[in-house]
Amino acid sequence: MAKQICLPLLLLLIFFLPKNTFADTGIVINEITPTSSVGNDWVELYNSQDTDIDISNWILDDEGTSSDMLKIPQNTIMSTKSFKLFFVSNRLNKDGDTIYLKNQDIEVDKYQYHSSETDVSYARFPDGTGSWSTCSPTPESTNTNCQIMQSPSPEVIAQSPSSQPSTNQSVSNQITKPKTSPSPSPIKSSFSISPKPLVLGQKQQSSPPVSGSNESSSSPLIQSRDEQSESPNKIKLAALFAGSGLMTMGSATGAYLWYHKNKEKKNKDQQKESAN
Numbered sequence: 001m002a003k004q005i006c007l008p009l010l011l012l013l014i015f016f017l018p019k020n021t022f023a024d025t026g027i028v029i030n031e032i033t034p035t036s037s038v039g040n041d042w043v044e045l046y047n048s049q050d051t052d053i054d055i056s057n058w059i060l061d062d063e064g065t066s067s068d069m070l071k072i073p074q075n076t077i078m079s080t081k082s083f084k085l086f087f088v089s090n091r092l093n094k095d096g097d098t099i100y101l102k103n104q105d106i107e108v109d110k111y112q113y114h115s116s117e118t119d120v121s122y123a124r125f126p127d128g129t130g131s132w133s134t135c136s137p138t139p140e141s142t143n144t145n146c147q148i149m150q151s152p153s154p155e156v157i158a159q160s161p162s163s164q165p166s167t168n169q170s171v172s173n174q175i176t177k178p179k180t181s182p183s184p185s186p187i188k189s190s191f192s193i194s195p196k197p198l199v200l201g202q203k204q205q206s207s208p209p210v211s212g213s214n215e216s217s218s219s220p221l222i223q224s225r226d227e228q229s230e231s232p233n234k235i236k237l238a239a240l241f242a243g244s245g246l247m248t249m250g251s252a253t254g255a256y257l258w259y260h261k262n263k264e265k266k267n268k269d270q271q272k273e274s275a276n
Helices: 002-016 165-172 184-193 211-275
Strands: 027-033 042-047 059-062 083-087 097-103 106-113 121-125 131-135 146-148
Touching: 027 097, 027 106, 121 146
Parallel strands: none
Antiparallel strands: 027 042, 027 121, 042 083, 059 097, 097 106, 121 131, 131 146
16 A cells, blocks of 8 residues: 555656756856867856766757757766867857757757957856856866956936036045146046046046946846756755655555554454454
8 A cells, every 4th residue: 555655656756857957057158269260169068066967969059050060979978067178160150159058959058249359268257157258268177367248338428517526626636736727638637547436427438447347237147147056956955855745755654554454453363362
């Protein structure tokens, strides 16, 4: 009786739990070099999981082609926290393309770029989980020398000269020789040497973006990827709890049936002895 109860529970766990959820989310496209001066285009994968993953027969593909860009060979195992490089001939377009990583018909990861320069790669920084950046090519090694790409900033409305006295005064305090003229020309020079970031609203684009803006622009992407990486863990924990509960129920049912079966047998033996 206990076997009849436990067997359907085991079949339920085997057939209805997701099979590829945990393995697929561990492998990501980590770096690409569309224009190399020394060889073919290449794509680098990274295993962010704590276990080895078999990626045999997975597909690397690009946008707008009828044939797969590359079918990963048999017996290709990616060790934990490791990189693996795949050369894709000259399939990556220099003026922009989209690279897909697929496990059969399941899209595991993808990345789109719009243009490329010679010996400049697009890479995640840090490896596996970070935002996409432009970097020096680092095949099968940790990404370094990366600069986070900026999304186009919205246009700002220039303030009239009459609305800027307080800003000009705070900036002029950083200058060794104070400017006496309130004309717009000293304002530009004071901004060019000031270590402080530009004030919102001033149309001055000559200075490079500060690190603070990089962090704020990339934080939604990082938060989104963190939420995606947490989702499989939650599913896994829920599956483990469900499986443990079902196995406990099956064991308790089997023990209950065994106890009553022995009790009935004992009662029958006692009745026979009393009858004799």
